[in-house]
Amino acid sequence: MGKQKQPNREMLKGTLDMMVLRTLLPGDAHGHTIAKVIERTSEEMLEVEQGSLYPALHRLEDRGWVSSHWGASQSNRKAKFYRLTAAGRKQLTSQTSHWRQIARAISLVMGEKILVKAGEE
Amino acid sequence: MSWHKFLQRRQRDAELRREIDFHLAEEIEENVARGMLPEDARRQAYLKFGNPVRVREDLWEQYTLTSLDNRWRDLKYELRALRRAPGFALTAILTMALGIGATTLVFSVVYGAVLNPYPYRDANRIVQMAFLGKEGIRGFMAVNAHDFETVRRASTVEGAMLSDFADPITNVSGYPEDIEIARFSGNAFDFLGVAPLFGRTLTDDDRDQPVVVLGYAFCQAHYPCDQSVLGRKLDLDHRQFIIVGVMPPRFAWEDAAAFVPLVPGKDPDDIYPLYLRARKGIRAEVVSAQMLALVRQFVLASEGVELPPETQLKSIELGQRRGGSLQKRLKLLFGAVSLLLLIACANVSILLLGRATVRQHEFEIRNALGASRSRLASQLLTEALLIALGGGVLGIAITYGAIAALRAPLVKSFFPSEAVLAVNGWVLAFSTALSLFTGILFGLFPSLQVSKSFQGPKFNGRFTLGSPRGRRSHRVLIASQVALTLVLLVTAGAVIRAFIDLYKLDLGYDPRNVLTFRLPIPEGEYASWAARMQYRKVLQERLQQIPGVREASVDQAMPTGGGFQMEYALPSEHFGPDMDIKMPRADLEFVDAHFLPSMRIPILTGRAFTQGEYERANPVALINQTFARRLFGNLDPVGRMLRIPPLVAGYPGVGRPENPQEMVRIIGITGDVRAAWLPGAPPRESIYLPESLFATATSLRVNLRTENDPMSILQTARRVVKQVNPDQPISQARTLDEILSEDLRDRDRWLAMLFSAFSSIALFLAAIGLYSVASFAVTQRTRELGVRVALGATRRDILRRVLLSESGVVLSGLGIGIGLSDILGRLFRSFMSMPADDLWLLLASCCVMLIVSMLASYFPARRAARIEPMEALRTE
Numbered sequence: 001m002g003k004q005k006q007p008n009r010e011m012l013k014g015t016l017d018m019m020v021l022r023t024l025l026p027g028d029a030h031g032h033t034i035a036k037v038i039e040r041t042s043e044e045m046l047e048v049e050q051g052s053l054y055p056a057l058h059r060l061e062d063r064g065w066v067s068s069h070w071g072a073s074q075s076n077r078k079a080k081f082y083r084l085t086a087a088g089r090k091q092l093t094s095q096t097s098h099w100r101q102i103a104r105a106i107s108l109v110m111g112e113k114i115l116v117k118a119g120e121e
Numbered sequence: 122m123s124w125h126k127f128l129q130r131r132q133r134d135a136e137l138r139r140e141i142d143f144h145l146a147e148e149i150e151e152n153v154a155r156g157m158l159p160e161d162a163r164r165q166a167y168l169k170f171g172n173p174v175r176v177r178e179d180l181w182e183q184y185t186l187t188s189l190d191n192r193w194r195d196l197k198y199e200l201r202a203l204r205r206a207p208g209f210a211l212t213a214i215l216t217m218a219l220g221i222g223a224t225t226l227v228f229s230v231v232y233g234a235v236l237n238p239y240p241y242r243d244a245n246r247i248v249q250m251a252f253l254g255k256e257g258i259r260g261f262m263a264v265n266a267h268d269f270e271t272v273r274r275a276s277t278v279e280g281a282m283l284s285d286f287a288d289p290i291t292n293v294s295g296y297p298e299d300i301e302i303a304r305f306s307g308n309a310f311d312f313l314g315v316a317p318l319f320g321r322t323l324t325d326d327d328r329d330q331p332v333v334v335l336g337y338a339f340c341q342a343h344y345p346c347d348q349s350v351l352g353r354k355l356d357l358d359h360r361q362f363i364i365v366g367v368m369p370p371r372f373a374w375e376d377a378a379a380f381v382p383l384v385p386g387k388d389p390d391d392i393y394p395l396y397l398r399a400r401k402g403i404r405a406e407v408v409s410a411q412m413l414a415l416v417r418q419f420v421l422a423s424e425g426v427e428l429p430p431e432t433q434l435k436s437i438e439l440g441q442r443r444g445g446s447l448q449k450r451l452k453l454l455f456g457a458v459s460l461l462l463l464i465a466c467a468n469v470s471i472l473l474l475g476r477a478t479v480r481q482h483e484f485e486i487r488n489a490l491g492a493s494r495s496r497l498a499s500q501l502l503t504e505a506l507l508i509a510l511g512g513g514v515l516g517i518a519i520t521y522g523a524i525a526a527l528r529a530p531l532v533k534s535f536f537p538s539e540a541v542l543a544v545n546g547w548v549l550a551f552s553t554a555l556s557l558f559t560g561i562l563f564g565l566f567p568s569l570q571v572s573k574s575f576q577g578p579k580f581n582g583r584f585t586l587g588s589p590r591g592r593r594s595h596r597v598l599i600a601s602q603v604a605l606t607l608v609l610l611v612t613a614g615a616v617i618r619a620f621i622d623l624y625k626l627d628l629g630y631d632p633r634n635v636l637t638f639r640l641p642i643p644e645g646e647y648a649s650w651a652a653r654m655q656y657r658k659v660l661q662e663r664l665q666q667i668p669g670v671r672e673a674s675v676d677q678a679m680p681t682g683g684g685f686q687m688e689y690a691l692p693s694e695h696f697g698p699d700m701d702i703k704m705p706r707a708d709l710e711f712v713d714a715h716f717l718p719s720m721r722i723p724i725l726t727g728r729a730f731t732q733g734e735y736e737r738a739n740p741v742a743l744i745n746q747t748f749a750r751r752l753f754g755n756l757d758p759v760g761r762m763l764r765i766p767p768l769v770a771g772y773p774g775v776g777r778p779e780n781p782q783e784m785v786r787i788i789g790i791t792g793d794v795r796a797a798w799l800p801g802a803p804p805r806e807s808i809y810l811p812e813s814l815f816a817t818a819t820s821l822r823v824n825l826r827t828e829n830d831p832m833s834i835l836q837t838a839r840r841v842v843k844q845v846n847p848d849q850p851i852s853q854a855r856t857l858d859e860i861l862s863e864d865l866r867d868r869d870r871w872l873a874m875l876f877s878a879f880s881s882i883a884l885f886l887a888a889i890g891l892y893s894v895a896s897f898a899v900t901q902r903t904r905e906l907g908v909r910v911a912l913g914a915t916r917r918d919i920l921r922r923v924l925l926s927e928s929g930v931v932l933s934g935l936g937i938g939i940g941l942s943d944i945l946g947r948l949f950r951s952f953m954s955m956p957a958d959d960l961w962l963l964l965a966s967c968c969v970m971l972i973v974s975m976l977a978s979y980f981p982a983r984r985a986a987r988i989e990p991m992e993a994l995r996t997e
Contacts (some may be wrong), residue, residue: 031140031144032144032147032148050171051172052179058133076146077143080136
């Protein structure tokens, strides 16, 4: 099966994890909110594959980067809220800087113009 | 992946489901808010989310220990598979149960008798120091009160105690009898480190107060054995001892009935047997070297003489005084049972291999569906482990049963009194480990075979048993099984023959119809030589007159147990001064004029001493043939002199005639007497002397040769003795035959019985193995045989073909077996007296093996011969 696809998925997983952590930075949120926030802030460019969101959340919880608790949502339903932990914050910082380096490296390779252009717009 | 998550995965899944439900509800609500129809809103939400079940499965997998889960699935699968093949499962499990059960039984005997026989603290470091002579142990180190203190403080020694024995007369059974008790120095109980069952033990403070601690068996036999026994009195030699404690059942020190204080006397000549505990980590030789140095020092200080330089001291562990024959026997037994276990393993391997072949199709399909080779192999291994564990459980049940049935005789013949035969934690652990080990052992072969068979080109629907590789492993297994079985048969045969030889052994005397008992004489009575001689004379005359008694001897000798091991010397004029015998020892047998004729010990040359010579205490002697030959070679010993220092030594409790002399004249040569428990050992060296030269006033031994059943005389004999002296106890009344079979032959009988049981099981297992191989072969070759029949082969051709197909393997197995038995036989003989190589035995074993293997393949062959060609061709 998907031996060749494996690295791709890994990379995606990593970025999804980072974005989830970033979304939780302002405050606790439940799965649905997290998906919505990522979609909106990316101007609907990134559509979260909702199916993979939940395994990701559980994975992050296993690693101790987020914690969870059950609470009431705005619609007054019972929902599981996730909160960034101290370890998660640290992880977010290191992942963000890592991401920046990669993004910069890629943009250097692709030519600064694109970056400048993007910046101008 | 942690266990924690693994165990919580159900709960986690429920939580996730709630979470997903919430998510979808939110999404639907949002969609409705955007103006979608409820139905569409729902559909869109699900489309966007994807399949919730898939998400849950993902997470479930994340939380799963894959390998463990696979093992569990294998287990369930194989359990189902075994249930579908009950014949196979039953055969395999029973085979293992027999193997593991037998091994566990022997292990529990080894554990009880060798590994942990004694309840005493650090019992493996408790030793006695033995002086070694040419023929083994000459005596044990004993010390006086002063030297004891020195020994206790020696650097290689952690502690020491003194203990000797006494046989006081008591009335506890209602009539006078002597009991064997141990005298313990004040620190002995502390040294041995066993707490009393109730009451207290003896301490230094008891000095020589009349207090006694009872052994459990004695307490059980004579009292209601509980707290109430404390404070009661026990009469020992007319002295009232107060019972202060009772020891637990395992505290059976030298089978003593009870324990009284031993207070070492002030006299430096009062010496007592010494027991030591070696310091931890100090080698036995170091301890004995230090003790020897001390002994030299003691002897020099007290007697002013140097100990001869060649004096040797050796530490002897508890229970090793009679040599390690028990250990050797058990080793032999353990070897045999290990062979049995190997045979059982080979058998199950064969069965598994055959079964794997039958299941080839199944494996093929599973392989096609994605099961990896290792997965299939591990599944076979799981099957093997299941069988082994099933066999282990059943085997433990067999052990329990066998121990319950055999406890009494086994304990009596293999165990020191302290040891316990039981299935305990260690035994269970052993058999569990054994099951796992054997499971892997016999599972590995077939599972490797299967995984190998997948390496080749893709299957073409042919079964591998027909393939050279499958056949080869079958052949190897069968051949080794046959070889091992043959070895076991030969060994068992040798053991059984050794046992029969033991029965047929010419002991040099006639043990049939002899009643023997001991007459302990109360201390102080018949102390003078004349009184003691008179007492014996009356007893002998009265006992002789009992109807049914042919001959009565009343003296100090018994043919089964050597008499006093004492020193003698030859006058130097016979041999010159360079004689290497300085202080040799021989069995000194003090007998009356009736002993030799009543035991039917023949006089070869010369003559016996007469009643008159006996009564006058003439210094005459008879020696046995082997001894005579060793001492005098071809010279005629009759008329020559022997010097026997103990005759004039003046031991306490021994009456001497007036003018005792140490020189005795040899007047005759007797036949040899052999020790029944050492077949093949040289005859003892005995000197028969008139008992009147050395009239001990401590006890007499009565031997009555009777016309019929000796035990029927016992009541009359008791009455007769009572008439002579109403206070005279009678103890150890038994027949010589009984003594020989119970004490000396039983162990070998049980060894022989266990061996024959093991070898029969082995033969049976080998037959099953051969049978299953032959049946498989027939099944696999159905088509081929069908074609042969179709082409005109007669049934006899087919029968012969199948019958002979395994014969090559069987024959090579026999060849290997003969070689192995030769090697092992030499090994066995090196530590156990066994008859030398016996060609007939080997031939007989081979024949048995051949017949059994022919029978085992006959039934499948007959089935093959009945094959209908049309049916056969349709089978595939």
